[in-house]
Amino acid sequence: MTAASEAGQPAVPAPGRPEPRHGLRIFLIWLVASAIADPLIWFLLGPHMPPGAMSSSAAHQQTTINVMAVMSVPVMLFVLVYSGYALVVWRHREGDEEDGPPIHGNARISATWIVATAVIVLGLFVYGTVELIAPAGAGAGEGPTPIWKPGGTPLQVQVIAQQWVFTYRYPQFGGVETPQLVLPEGQFVQFNVTSLDVIHSWWAYQLGVKADANPDVNNVAYTKPGQLGTFRVRCAELCGLWHGAMTNVGYVVTAAQFQSWATATETRLAAVTKNLPPYSTTYDANAISTLGKVPTELGMNGAGGGFYGPQVPVQP
Amino acid sequence: MAIEIQREKAQEPVGRGPGAPRPARPWWMRPAIHTGLIGAVLGYLLGHWLGNFLASGYQQISTADENDMAIVLGYALATVGWLAGMGVFNDLIRQMLGRPLRTGEEEAEAASGLARYFRFSLDHKVVGMQYLVGMIIYFLVGGLFAMAIRTELLSPTYHVLSSSAYLMVVGEHGTMMIMMMSSIILGPFGNYFVPLMIGAKRVAFPRIEALSFWLTPAAFLILLSGVLFGGFPTGWTGYAPLSIQATQGMDAYAVAFGLMGCSLILAGFNIIVTVINYRAPGMRWSRLPIFVWSMAATSFLMVLAAPVLVGGMYMMLTDRTAQTAFFTHDLGGSTYLYQNLFWFFGHPEVYILALPGFGIVLELLPVFCRKPLFGYRVAAAGMIGVTLLSFFVWQHHLFVSGINPAMRPLFMLTTELISIPTGFIFLVAMGTFWKAKIRFTVPMLFALGMLFNFLIGGVTGVFLSDVPADTTEHGSFFSMAHFHYTIMGALIFAFMAGIYYWLPKMMGIKLNQTLGKIHFWTMFLFFNSTFLPLFAVGLLGQPRRVFEYARQLQTLNDWVSISAFLLGGSILIFVINFVWSAVIVREREEGNPWRSRGLEWQVASPPPPENFARIPVVLSAPYEYGVPDAPPVADLNPPVGVVASALNHVTAGAPS
Numbered sequence: 019m020t021a022a023s024e025a026g027q028p029a030v031p032a033p034g035r036p037e038p039r040h041g042l043r044i045f046l047i048w049l050v051a052s053a054i055a056d057p058l059i060w061f062l063l064g065p066h067m068p069p070g071a072m073s074s075s076a077a078h079q080q081t082t083i084n085v086m087a088v089m090s091v092p093v094m095l096f097v098l099v100y101s102g103y104a105l106v107v108w109r110h111r112e113g114d115e116e117d118g119p120p121i122h123g124n125a126r127i128s129a130t131w132i133v134a135t136a137v138i139v140l141g142l143f144v145y146g147t148v149e150l151i152a153p154a155g156a157g158a159g160e161g162p163t164p165i166w167k168p169g170g171t172p173l174q175v176q177v178i179a180q181q182w183v184f185t186y187r188y189p190q191f192g193g194v195e196t197p198q199l200v201l202p203e204g205q206f207v208q209f210n211v212t213s214l215d216v217i218h219s220w221w222a223y224q225l226g227v228k229a230d231a232n233p234d235v236n237n238v239a240y241t242k243p244g245q246l247g248t249f250r251v252r253c254a255e256l257c258g259l260w261h262g263a264m265t266n267v268g269y270v271v272t273a274a275q276f277q278s279w280a281t282a283t284e285t286r287l288a289a290v291t292k293n294l295p296p297y298s299t300t301y302d303a304n305a306i307s308t309l310g311k312v313p314t315e316l317g318m319n320g321a322g323g324g325f326y327g328p329q330v331p332v333q334p
Numbered sequence: 335m336a337i338e339i340q341r342e343k344a345q346e347p348v349g350r351g352p353g354a355p356r357p358a359r360p361w362w363m364r365p366a367i368h369t370g371l372i373g374a375v376l377g378y379l380l381g382h383w384l385g386n387f388l389a390s391g392y393q394q395i396s397t398a399d400e401n402d403m404a405i406v407l408g409y410a411l412a413t414v415g416w417l418a419g420m421g422v423f424n425d426l427i428r429q430m431l432g433r434p435l436r437t438g439e440e441e442a443e444a445a446s447g448l449a450r451y452f453r454f455s456l457d458h459k460v461v462g463m464q465y466l467v468g469m470i471i472y473f474l475v476g477g478l479f480a481m482a483i484r485t486e487l488l489s490p491t492y493h494v495l496s497s498s499a500y501l502m503v504v505g506e507h508g509t510m511m512i513m514m515m516s517s518i519i520l521g522p523f524g525n526y527f528v529p530l531m532i533g534a535k536r537v538a539f540p541r542i543e544a545l546s547f548w549l550t551p552a553a554f555l556i557l558l559s560g561v562l563f564g565g566f567p568t569g570w571t572g573y574a575p576l577s578i579q580a581t582q583g584m585d586a587y588a589v590a591f592g593l594m595g596c597s598l599i600l601a602g603f604n605i606i607v608t609v610i611n612y613r614a615p616g617m618r619w620s621r622l623p624i625f626v627w628s629m630a631a632t633s634f635l636m637v638l639a640a641p642v643l644v645g646g647m648y649m650m651l652t653d654r655t656a657q658t659a660f661f662t663h664d665l666g667g668s669t670y671l672y673q674n675l676f677w678f679f680g681h682p683e684v685y686i687l688a689l690p691g692f693g694i695v696l697e698l699l700p701v702f703c704r705k706p707l708f709g710y711r712v713a714a715a716g717m718i719g720v721t722l723l724s725f726f727v728w729q730h731h732l733f734v735s736g737i738n739p740a741m742r743p744l745f746m747l748t749t750e751l752i753s754i755p756t757g758f759i760f761l762v763a764m765g766t767f768w769k770a771k772i773r774f775t776v777p778m779l780f781a782l783g784m785l786f787n788f789l790i791g792g793v794t795g796v797f798l799s800d801v802p803a804d805t806t807e808h809g810s811f812f813s814m815a816h817f818h819y820t821i822m823g824a825l826i827f828a829f830m831a832g833i834y835y836w837l838p839k840m841m842g843i844k845l846n847q848t849l850g851k852i853h854f855w856t857m858f859l860f861f862n863s864t865f866l867p868l869f870a871v872g873l874l875g876q877p878r879r880v881f882e883y884a885r886q887l888q889t890l891n892d893w894v895s896i897s898a899f900l901l902g903g904s905i906l907i908f909v910i911n912f913v914w915s916a917v918i919v920r921e922r923e924e925g926n927p928w929r930s931r932g933l934e935w936q937v938a939s940p941p942p943p944e945n946f947a948r949i950p951v952v953l954s955a956p957y958e959y960g961v962p963d964a965p966p967v968a969d970l971n972p973p974v975g976v977v978a979s980a981l982n983h984v985t986a987g988a989p990s
Contacts, residue, residue, distance in 0.1 A: 040769075068873040069806045082802040083873075090793045097760055097789055104767035105782070109774070110704075117960030118705035118770045128712050132788060135757040139796075141748045146750075146800040147743045156802035161736035211736075216576040217669060219734065219809055223875040228805045230735040232670075233661035234573060237736030250884070252807035254877040256569045258576055259497050278777035310784060 048099045052092040059087050069201065069226045072249060072270070074242040075157030076226030082149045082156075089138060159211060159229025159237035162299070168240050172206035175199070176297070178230035179211070179218035183258035184251060190285045193297035198283075199251065199268035201243050203274035211237040212300050220257035222268060229312075230255055236299035243270040365421025366453045375551070377415025381407035389655070400586050403655040409589040411550045421454045425541065441618050452549060456540035458940060462526025463840065464547050466833075469521055472554055473515040473826075474909070474931040477506035484895040494862045502565020504585070509557060509570040509587060511821070513594045514550065516636075516683065517601060517889045518581050518825065519690030523832050524605055524629040526840060530934035530941060531623045533614025533950045534966060546601035553593040560586030566716065568878055571680070574661030574672040578653050592647035595640040595679075598686070602636030605629050614968070616952035623932060628693020631717040632686055635724065639682035646675035654983050670737050677728035681967065685724040687821050689717055691788070691828035692759045695781040698835055698956040699766045701930045702778035707957045708765025709758075716758030723752040733804050749799035756792055760785070775928070778852035780831035783858045787823025791816060794869065811871025815865045823861060830857070830908070838923035841916055842939040849911040856904035864897040866989040916957050925960050931956050946970060 064084040071077040097144055108118075151158045155166040176187040178195070187195045199222075211220045213231035221228045224247075229239040253264035271279065284291075295301060362368070385404025417423065425435050450460050451467075482503045486495045495503065525547075529537055537543050560566055563583040568576050572591070577584050609630045613622070649660040650672070660664035663674045692713075700707045707713060729737065729745040763785055772778070794816040798802050807813055834850055837843070867890050874890075876883050883891065915921070927933045933956065937945060950968040958964035 041609075068875070075802075075805070079802045079806050082800060083797065083806070086797055086800060086803060090796060093790060094793055097764065098786075100462060100764055101767060101782075101785070104764070104770070105772055108770045108772055111770045116704075116771070118703060119960070120706055120961040121708060121765070122706050122766065123709040123712070123765065127765065128709050131757065131761045132754065135754050139753055142796065142800065143743075143747045143750050146746050146802065149800075149802045150742060150746075153802075155739065156733045156805055158742075158801055158805040160739040165739050187806070216579060217573050221809070221877065223806075226806060228734045228808060232663075232736060235669075235736055250875065252877050256501075256567070256571075256573070256576070256879045258567050258579070259501065262497065262500075262882045268729040316919060 040103070044100050044103050047103065048092070048096050051095050051099060055091050055095060058086050059091060060084060063087075068223075070224055070225040072243060072245045072247065073157070074153050074244060075155075076224060076242070077244070078149050078153040078156060079226045082146065086142065087153060089142060093138065099186060154206070154240040156327055157225070157227040157239055157241050159198075159239045161238065162236045164238045164240070166240075166241070170204040170206060172240060173202065173206040174208050174210065175201070176233065176299075177209050177211040177220045177229075178214060178301075179220060179253070180214040180256075181258050182217065182253070182264040184218075184220060184264070184266055187297060188280060188284075189297045191280045192288070192291055193294065194280075194284045194287050194291050195294060196283055196287065197266070199266070200276060200279050201269050201270050202273040203243050203246055205273065206240055206242045209239045210299055211239065216257050217255050218253050218257045218264070221252050221254040221258065222249055223252065224249035225268075228254060234300050234302070246270050246272065309327075335666045343579055354760050356898050361449065365419060365424065365454060366449065367420070369421070370416045370419035370548075373417075373419025374412045375413035375415070377411035377413070377418075378408040380415075381411030384411070388586055400582050402582060405582050405585045406589060406655055409556050409585065412511055413549070413556075413589075413593060416552050417545070417548060420452055422541075422545055422548060443700040454544050456544060457943065458529055458537045458540065458543060459840075459945075461540075461547050462522050463542050465517065465521030465525060465550075466840070468547070468550055468554075469514070469518045469641070470912075472510060472550075473518065474905070475554075475558070476507055476510035476514065477902060477905060479503050479510065481899065483507060484898040486881055487883070487891050488895050489599065490888050490891070491886050493881065495881070497881055498564060498567070501567045501569075501879070502561060504879050505569050505583075505587070506561065509591065510554075512570050512683070512687075513557075513591050514554060515825065516598055516686050517546075518829050519694065519832060520601060520605065520629060520632055520686075521550075521635075522626075523694070523836060524632075524690070525601070526627050527934050528605055528608055529612065529625055530937070531626050531932065531956075532609065532612060532617050533933055533946065533952055534608065534612035535944045535946060535949070536612075537852030538612055539604045542600045543604045546597045546604065549593050549597040549600070553555070553590040553597065556593065557590035558586075560584075560590075571676060572672075573648065573676075574650065574653070574669050577650055578661060579670075582932065585651070588647045588650045588654070592644050592651075595644040598636040598640040599644075602633035602640075605882040606637065606888065608635075611612035613617075614950050615954050616953075616968070620710075621952060621955045622714075623697060625693040625697035625712065627714045627717050628689045628696075631721040632689045632693075634721055635682045635686050635689070638725070638925065639679045639686070642675055643679035643683075646672060646679065649675070667959070668736060670732075670735070673732055673735060673737070674728070677731045678725075680731065681728040682724045684817065684820065685720055687825045688788075688939070689720060691784055692717065694828040694832045695784050695836075696759065696762060697932070698781045698831055699763055699779055700959055701706055701835075701928050701932070702773045702775055702781075703770035704767050704773070705766055705768075705770045706955075706960045707762060707960065707961055708768065709762050710955070710957070711764040712758050716755040716762070719755030719758070720752060723748060723755065727752060728806070730799055731803050734808050746799055750796060753792060753796055757758070760781055760789070775834075776845075776847055776854060777835035777928075778829045779851070779854045779858075780827050783854065784824050784827040786858075787819050787827060787861070789931050790866075791823055794819065796840045802840065807872060809877055810872035811868045811876045811878060814878050815872060818865045818868075827857075827861075830854075832910075834932075835928065837916065839934060839941070842917055843919075844921040844923045844927075845915045846911050846919075849907060849914070853904060853911060857901065860901035860904055861896050864894055864901050867901060869895050932957065933968055936966075936968060936970060948972065 032159065039165060051249055067080050067083050069076045069079055071080055113226045151166050154168040155164060174189045176189065178185045178187060185195055185197050187193055206235050209227060209229060211229040211231045215233060218231040219228060220231055223243050227239050227241050229237045249268050251266050251268055253261055382404045385401055385407040389401055389403035428435055431786060451464055455461060486500050525543055560583040563581060563586065566583040566587045567580050572587055609626055652658040653660055659667045661667045661669055663669060696707060696713050726748045727745060729741060730749045733742060798807055798813055834845055837845055871887055871890050874887060875889055923939055948971055950970045951972040952968045953965040954967055955966055
């Protein structure tokens with residue numbers, strides 16, 4: 019679009035006038051467009067780029083998305099400016115029945131293009147790898163044996179997914195299971211995500227954490243909440259009938275508030291906890307029926323236990 | 335001389351045995367769609383009875399009141415009955431009984447009139463037309479499901495569809511579009527034009543080619559029949575264990591997808607052998623039209639990737655019927671096994687959907703730029719590079735699944751590397767624009783639209799390949815918008831370019847250009863206004879396949895839904911144009927309206943039954959526009975002896 023307006027109407031050069039330097043013109047238009055677009059993205063859009071900066075992993079994801087936008091917009095602009103310029107300047111004109119110049123290729127231009135794209139791509143790969151390792155796996159589920167871990171002892175939170183509800187167990191607080199997710203600010207959290215039935219995906223949007231919940235697999239993800247507030251949890255993997263309604267809200271509170279909440283919940287739910295199977299990273303099919311009853315006992319409506327028992331899927 | 339005789343003979347249909355032709359039967363006795371349908375019904379009843387006979391004693395079947403064994407066997411035997419009724423096995427049986435095969439005369443009789451399009455025809459041009467009409471029907475049906483999805487998403491809370499009906503619609507739309515559309519270019523244009531473009535009279539395996547088509551109506555109807563069972567809840571990916579838990583509709587999904595996988599293998603195999611062995615003398619690899627390169631690359635992907643899909647579907651079916659436990663963790667299986675199998679097919683699959691688009695666009699650009707293709711070798715190398723790399727990227731679909739974290743940097747690297755050969759396509763296109771004389775015909779507009787859409791689709795793909803960024807984007811509307819840009823935006827736009835470019839050749843009629851331009855501009859505009867906002871919707875946290883979403887996203891979703899309805903209206907303009915021009919008006923198109931140098935344009939429109947009176951001798955590359963004293967692309971009536979000399983000499987203008 020830029021090309022169309024700025025290139026104007028450089029019609030076929032009048033006889034005697036030298037052919038304009040198309041390459042230079044395209045380059046200049048592209049340079050100006052990129053010089054305007056990139057700062058706009060970085061400074062104006064960047065701070066608001068999802069998923070925000072509520073946790074360490076979210077902040078790294080925000081930066082990564084911004085860096086990739088700043089890298090890719092000039093590439094897109096180059097293709098668009100060049101093509102727009104070409105479509106305007108080199109369009110077919112009425113009455114001109116001749117063919118274009120027989121250019122079969124240009125080894126130098128091809129090589130430059132290939133080297134340039136390779137450099138960009140490899141740069142992005144190196145940057146992506148750094149951003150994957152630095153914030154302890156970038157909030158993505160790392161499976162049962164994570165290789166990128168934070169230092170210290172993180173708070174353990176188990177995410178139990180089932181059709182169609184998420185519940186949470188805190189093994190450091192007597193293995194209490196609650197439907198509320200409360201996290202302390204400023205401390206690394208280790209989410210142990212597992213499922214009782216089909217595959218779900220636990221997506222804490224503002225925290226920048228996403229980990230598939232697989233039956234019989236412990237999928238570990240780390241993050242460090244950095245701001246107080248609420249965040250939304252949704253299921254991001256199609257898991258059946260009420261997948262679209264599988265959502266809840268989590269809270270990031272101060273460390274002191276968290277301590278008092280956690281100990282109070284541990285006492286309040288002691289009777290329910292007694293009936294639970296002992297805490298474990300995964301639960302086998304026989305434990306599912308007891309675990310599945312917990313949401314009902316906790317007064318949650320809808321799913322939980324009733325729909326899903328050890329009889330489904332059919333075991334021979 | 336000797337060589338020429340051999341070549342001519344090699345192109346005759348094989349197996350013409352001795353024996354008098356048998357008397358012709360009345361039309362309703364000869365195999366066609368109606369006998370196929372009878373065979374399908376009989377086969378289903380037989381299979382259903384057999385399944386009940388075998389498995390009704392299973393405990394879970396008597397409690398759950400559903401016998402998957404009966405349904406799967408019903409589908410399987412219905413397919414066999416359909417093919418038998420169509421006469422697919424007739425030649426096989428004749429050969430086994432030592433009877434003469436269909437003779438050329440019989441074939442010519444079957445190949446006359448409209449009826450041949452409803453029969454098991456061995457003419458690659460008939461199969462191409464069958465594919466064309468079939469694919470348009472499948473596409474329209476899949477599109478109607480998309481309209482239903484967008485209707486439900488008009489409101490975050492109010493429900494037009496029940497949650498189970500919504501999942502059914504999502505699953506049917508996704509599966510219909512991904513699996514049936516795999517052949518949308520290779521089926522019609524690949525089968526029709528590859529022999530014409532390489533100067534062959536026929537394809538290598540006409541029976542395999544025809545079988546590959548006649549499997550698609552079976553797959554289509556079986557997939558649709560899932561609606562009768564309430565659909566399947568898994569979307570197009572069919573992840574276990576949800577697919578093991580699901581009810582009978584899932585059987586329809588697995589059988590249909592497996593059948594379509596078989597169809598892809600057969601179609602690809604035929605194209606590969608045809609391209610390698612049936613090129614006319616002088617059609618060197620360096621002169622092969624770029625569209626043929628893309629068809630060959632796609633075919634290799636199909637032949638190598640689809641068997642994995644067929645295996646995965648087979649395992650899912652045995653898990654559902656015979657109680658194997660391939661995907662049950664407790665019993666020694668693994669849910670990751672299904673994900674690996676599915677995406678090992680699934681990622682080459684998206685290049686099965688992308689490469690034909692590259693091929694058509696690069697084939698069209700030189701014609702409408704009136705210039706040679708810039709960097710022919712680079713274009714071919716790009717396609718081969720994409721083909722090779724696409725087998726090494728599948729785990730980027732599993733970045734958050736918990737599988738193998740150590741492999742993530744590797745799959746991030748391979749995924750990002752694939753943007754280098756994809757970038758070749760843009761280099762070639764942009765190089766071809768340089769100082770060209772660009773004609774904005776309808777096919778050219780669609781080709782340019784494809785490049786624009788694929789640019790956005792490709793760049794957002796790089797975002798998804800990066801693990802930290804993907805953690806937010808995975809499973810959200812962002813990835814959904816991305817692959818709609820690469821499939822709808824690239825493949826379907828390229829398909830439309832192909833229709834407007836080649837339909838005059840295939841049917842000998844003119845398509846209305848004014849309606850075509852209205853079709854392009856509405857489709858381009860509404861496509862972008864449908865899918866561009868979905869990137870934002872995804873980044874703002876809306877997961878895929880939900881029927882309820884955050885209230886603050888309603889404005890964006892309503893905008894998208896209304897655009898989607900308008901996009902549907904634009905497709906309707908295409909249908910009207912197609913029916914108006916090809917059925918009602920039928921204005922004749924003679925000769926070569928685009929002044930193309932392509933070999934397919936050097937014969938009459940529509941091409942004669944055997945394509946070429948004699949095997950042509952290819953004299954130069956197809957894109958030599960503007961080259962002073964370039965020889966014609968081929969000698970269509972080579973004098974005797976020239977074939978041998980063209981084989982021996984290497985220079986372009988050998989025959990004097």
